[in-house]
Amino acid sequence: MKTMRLFPLELRRLLQSRLTWLIMALTVLSPVLGLVLYKPATSTTMLSVYLANPAMAGGVAGAILFGLLAIFELDRARRSRVDILTDAMVSPLTTALTRLLALLTAAVLTAGLTMLVWLPISAGLIGSVFTGANYVLAYLLLMGLALPLGILAAAAAYQFTRRADLSIVLFIAFCALSLTVWADDWQLCWLNPCVWALSDDFSNFRVFRSVAWMRLTWLAALAGVWTVSYLCIRQYGKGMFGSLARSVRRIYRPAVALALLAFSGTAYAAQPFIDQSNPDLTVMSFYEIPYAEGVTFLGRSAQVFPDTAAGTVTGRASYRFQNTSGQEQSISFGINPGYAISNVQTNGADVPFTVSDYQEYNEALLEVTIPAEEEVELTMEYSGFPQESMPTMQGGKELSSEYLCLENSTLSPRVMNVMPGEAGYPAEIEITLPDSMIAIPFSSSEAEVISENADGTRTWRYEANSAGGILYAGDYICEQIEAGGMTIEFYYGRKHQAVMEEAGAVDAVKAVVDYCTEHYGTLSFGTGETLKLIQSRVAGGGYAVGGASLLDEADFTIANLGDTDKGVVPGEIFIHELVHQWWGLGNMFDTSDSTSPWSSEGLTVYTTYRIVKELYGADYAQQYYVDQWQQVVDDYYLNFYVRHPEYLEMLPEAERLNIAGGLSGVRRYNEMPLKILKAEQLVGGEEAMDQILRGLFNRELDPMYPYLTYQEFLDTCHLTEEDLNLG
Amino acid sequence: MGKIFRYECRRLLWNKFFIGLAVVLLLYGALVLHSVTILGVSHTAPFSPWSFGDYLSRMMLLLWLGMLFFLTFYTSPQARRAAILMDATPMPPKQYALARCAAALTGGALLTLLCMVEAAVFYGRMFHWYSWGSLLLPALVTLLPALVFALGSGWLAGQIRPWLVYVWMAVPFLLAALPLPEALGLWNGSFFTAYPLTLETLDPAFTVPEVVLLPQGIALAAGIVLLTAWQNRYPAAA
Numbered sequence: 006m007k008t009m010r011l012f013p014l015e016l017r018r019l020l021q022s023r024l025t026w027l028i029m030a031l032t033v034l035s036p037v038l039g040l041v042l043y044k045p046a047t048s049t050t051m052l053s054v055y056l057a058n059p060a061m062a063g064g065v066a067g068a069i070l071f072g073l074l075a076i077f078e079l080d081r082a083r084r085s086r087v088d089i090l091t092d093a094m095v096s097p098l099t100t101a102l103t104r105l106l107a108l109l110t111a112a113v114l115t116a117g118l119t120m121l122v123w124l125p126i127s128a129g130l131i132g133s134v135f136t137g138a139n140y141v142l143a144y145l146l147l148m149g150l151a152l153p154l155g156i157l158a159a160a161a162a163y164q165f166t167r168r169a170d171l172s173i174v175l176f177i178a179f180c181a182l183s184l185t186v187w188a189d190d191w192q193l194c195w196l197n198p199c200v201w202a203l204s205d206d207f208s209n210f211r212v213f214r215s216v217a218w219m220r221l222t223w224l225a226a227l228a229g230v231w232t233v234s235y236l237c238i239r240q241y242g243k244g245m246f247g248s249l250a251r252s253v254r255r256i257y258r259p260a261v262a263l264a265l266l267a268f269s270g271t272a273y274a275a276q277p278f279i280d281q282s283n284p285d286l287t288v289m290s291f292y293e294i295p296y297a298e299g300v301t302f303l304g305r306s307a308q309v310f311p312d313t314a315a316g317t318v319t320g321r322a323s324y325r326f327q328n329t330s331g332q333e334q335s336i337s338f339g340i341n342p343g344y345a346i347s348n349v350q351t352n353g354a355d356v357p358f359t360v361s362d363y364q365e366y367n368e369a370l371l372e373v374t375i376p377a378e379e380e381v382e383l384t385m386e387y388s389g390f391p392q393e394s395m396p397t398m399q400g401g402k403e404l405s406s407e408y409l410c411l412e413n414s415t416l417s418p419r420v421m422n423v424m425p426g427e428a429g430y431p432a433e434i435e436i437t438l439p440d441s442m443i444a445i446p447f448s449s450s451e452a453e454v455i456s457e458n459a460d461g462t463r464t465w466r467y468e469a470n471s472a473g474g475i476l477y478a479g480d481y482i483c484e485q486i487e488a489g490g491m492t493i494e495f496y497y498g499r500k501h502q503a504v505m506e507e508a509g510a511v512d513a514v515k516a517v518v519d520y521c522t523e524h525y526g527t528l529s530f531g532t533g534e535t536l537k538l539i540q541s542r543v544a545g546g547g548y549a550v551g552g553a554s555l556l557d558e559a560d561f562t563i564a565n566l567g568d569t570d571k572g573v574v575p576g577e578i579f580i581h582e583l584v585h586q587w588w589g590l591g592n593m594f595d596t597s598d599s600t601s602p603w604s605s606e607g608l609t610v611y612t613t614y615r616i617v618k619e620l621y622g623a624d625y626a627q628q629y630y631v632d633q634w635q636q637v638v639d640d641y642y643l644n645f646y647v648r649h650p651e652y653l654e655m656l657p658e659a660e661r662l663n664i665a666g667g668l669s670g671v672r673r674y675n676e677m678p679l680k681i682l683k684a685e686q687l688v689g690g691e692e693a694m695d696q697i698l699r700g701l702f703n704r705e706l707d708p709m710y711p712y713l714t715y716q717e718f719l720d721t722c723h724l725t726e727e728d729l730n731l732g
Numbered sequence: 733m734g735k736i737f738r739y740e741c742r743r744l745l746w747n748k749f750f751i752g753l754a755v756v757l758l759l760y761g762a763l764v765l766h767s768v769t770i771l772g773v774s775h776t777a778p779f780s781p782w783s784f785g786d787y788l789s790r791m792m793l794l795l796w797l798g799m800l801f802f803l804t805f806y807t808s809p810q811a812r813r814a815a816i817l818m819d820a821t822p823m824p825p826k827q828y829a830l831a832r833c834a835a836a837l838t839g840g841a842l843l844t845l846l847c848m849v850e851a852a853v854f855y856g857r858m859f860h861w862y863s864w865g866s867l868l869l870p871a872l873v874t875l876l877p878a879l880v881f882a883l884g885s886g887w888l889a890g891q892i893r894p895w896l897v898y899v900w901m902a903v904p905f906l907l908a909a910l911p912l913p914e915a916l917g918l919w920n921g922s923f924f925t926a927y928p929l930t931l932e933t934l935d936p937a938f939t940v941p942e943v944v945l946l947p948q949g950i951a952l953a954a955g956i957v958l959l960t961a962w963q964n965r966y967p968a969a970a
């Protein structure tokens with residue numbers, strides 16, 4: 006084929022152009038933008054900061070640069086009269102295809118070069134949690150695949166318009182669309198994938214799968230558009246439509262274009278990642294389903310089989326109900342919208358069921374009619390790829406041999422309209438996992454291994470008492486720590502071992518739990534005997550239930566542990582994050598106003614300072630805490646926007662919120678602790694303050710508004726807001 | 733003379749490369765303005781001469797690069813071969829050189845202007861602020877010496893070896909990474925963030941100490957000398 010013969014010539018010519026090398030050099034350099042300026046991934050894990058952001062910045066810059074290069078090349082070649090290909094008297098179609106292949110090859114070379122250049126830098130920046138698989142996947146998907154998209158889009162624009170200026174404008178507009186209007190639409194943002202976080206300690210296959218899906222969808226779409234533009238290449242001196250009419254005579258050409266576009270459309274419509282949950286989060290119609298009359302819950306069991314290679318789940322669930330109504334009853338279940346339900350039987354006989362198209366809070370509604378028998382055993386099977394609801398925060402349903410988190414209806418269909426029986430909602434869950442994984446029910450239940458299977462898996466069983474329930478499993482290390490009169494089971498990811506040891510995690514847990522239990526009281530969600538502290542995959546915050554509490558891995562990265570805003574030595578940030586179990590989870594704070602200086606951080610930073618003072622002495626605490634707060638607060642009062650709030654008001658909303666957020670961060674972490682310190686002096690010293698805090702921590706909660714407010718704090722101290730003004 | 737200048741300008745500026753560079757420059761500028769300049773440097777307003785200077789010194793990386801890329805139109809082997817042909821034309825070569833130098837400077841000035849207009853639009857849109865006069869001094873002090881020096885030294889590098897121009901493009905990136913002494917603060921932008929803090933007043937007026945002005949003066953002078961040498965050396969180069 007002529008293309009094959011011409012390709013080496015064209016590639017050599019392309020690589021001899023200084024512009025090509027400039028573009029390649031800029032592209033290789035461009036990930037640096039992700040370190041300093043362009044940071045679409047907002048999480049603070051090491052991989053988000055040092056891998057996702059540079060790779061995405063490289064993808065955006067590289068796609069734009071290669072798009073421009075494609076336009077330059079096509080335009081230059083068209084004008085030039087000394088072109089090799091033109092000289093060879095080949096058809097313009099062959100020429101176009103050859104040029105595209107040469108450009109794509111240059112893009113592949115550039116992506117490879119970028120990976121080589123950034124490998125040592127990334128490995129150095131990321132440290133002990135760096136893995137080759139994450140690196141390669143991130144650069145391939147977040148950066149590499151952006152380049153061919155840029156080339157295809159730009160080349161298509163040029164082939165349609167045959168004008169460099171016009172196609173540059175079209176191409177830039179197409180890029181701008183992705184960066185602005187489409188930025189939060191995970192399927193449309195072809196240039197900048199919707200990645201908010203990559204996990205350091207656990208795998209990231211879910212996010213990578215989703216990005217790969219988006220890229221391939223666009224690759225097919227743009228390849229299809231390019232093929233159409235290729236058919237429009239002017240030849241035989243005809244115009245666009247004349248050329249098109251001629252080009253489509255070879256039927257396989259339009260067929261390829263149509264097939265690509267159809268494939269892309271199908272991939273767009275049939276994506277398996279995100280459900281169709283009602284975006285209005287105030288609607289909770291599933292909670293309004295009336296209870297089935299005369300039906301009570303006797304028990305349930307489930308056998309769950311995650312397929313860690315495919316990221317899917319299959320399971321069998323069985324429910325026992327008592328139906329005293331003497332009539333058929335409709336039972337409602339919440340199921341993950343990605344699951345297909347089959348084989349629904351009651352007392353051994355098939356019964357009809359429906360699954361709603363309407364979805365809400367990541368659940369679809371499954372309705373099954375049970376017969377009018379006194380005791381009913383309902384069994385069903387479910388399987389599928391668990392779907393998520395939030396396209397801008399994907400990754401929560403990660404399911405691999407390193408990590409999984411199955412919540413409520415994703416673990417097993419959740420009964421929604423049956424009253425609890427005498428024993429509540431007793432449940433017995435069995436899950437079969439690869440033998441590297443530990444199962445950790447997110448409650449006070451303990452899972453135990455009931456069988457070791459021949460295929461290298463182990464089956465775990467635990468009992469629980471709820472209609473839903475959350476299960477974590479992963480390649481965890483467990484440390485047992487005796488502190489504050491209870492046993493703390495501290496689970497963290499194996500990859501995090503080095504960091505945790507460096508931070509003196511176990512000592513810190515002990516110090517904090519002892520201190521806080523003594524000064525403030527026991528945690529309401531501890532069962533009194535044990536408390537599980539589980540480090541989760543990056544999730545955007547922690548939460549707690551009876552017997553277990555979650556720590557977000559993003560709070561425990563090497564970089565965060567060195568952040569002097571929250572502590573000075575690695576152990577201290579750890580102390581800070583654990584103190585949040587008391588101030589933040591044990592006592593909640595209203596987070597609706599993100600600019601309020603009063604938050605869980607004030608008391609947490611203050612308590613951290615007290616613990617550090619006890620551990621390392623007053624001088625140390627003064628130097629690294631009080632003096633630092635003072636310095637940051639001094640700077641804060643000098644800030645331009647603080648001195649001239651009218652300019653802050655002028656800014657567009659996004660910019661204003663961003664700056665106000667930064668400023669209120671300073672106030673939360675530095676100004677508020679200083680104010681609490683001032684309050685401590687005004688109420689008569691540390692012991693008096695400890696009494697006040699103890700009283701606040703154990704106060705009677707209003708279930709409608711369980712938050713600790715600044716006013717409550719001031720009232721208990723018998724102080725006013727003005728008393729605590731600084732300076 | 734005017735005709736050659738216009739011809740050279742068109743050759744340099746009316747091509748896709750210039751348009752592409754302008755696009756990249758504007759995108760990068762928008763990124764800097766929205767993520768860095770908007771915060772203001774050293775407690776000053778985002779539209780203070782200090783913050784504006786910081787913006788310009790960040791843009792200088794690309795301006796320098798663009799300036800040198802203009803030069804490659806003249807120093808590349810193909811361009812040199814073409815120069816031999818041109819010597820056959822009746823036009824005195826010295827005027828050719830002058831026209832090219834002027835065209836490259838015009839290109840640089842246009843790109844600079846683009847950056848400044850972008851900032852002005854940003855200030856107007858975000859803060860309804862239009863006192864652009866106060867920004868001229870930092871622009872002049874930062875960019876004029878750097879760009880004239882870029883052109884002069886780049887030309888010299890191109891005379892030695894054509895590929896040296898490309899190496900020379902990396903200089904500002906290197907400067908940005910190196911811990912330079914205070915006197916060279918304008919070359920990596922640290923001057924705009926560090927100096928106002930030493931003035932011990934809030935929102936200080938824009939001043940540049942002599943110790944910082946001196947290297948700028950030297951760079952400007954060196955750039956002019958090199959450019960003059962270009963004019964004189966031209967026949968020999970061909």
Ligand SMILES: [Zn+2]
Nearest residue numbers: 581585606609
């Ligand atoms: Zn905190």
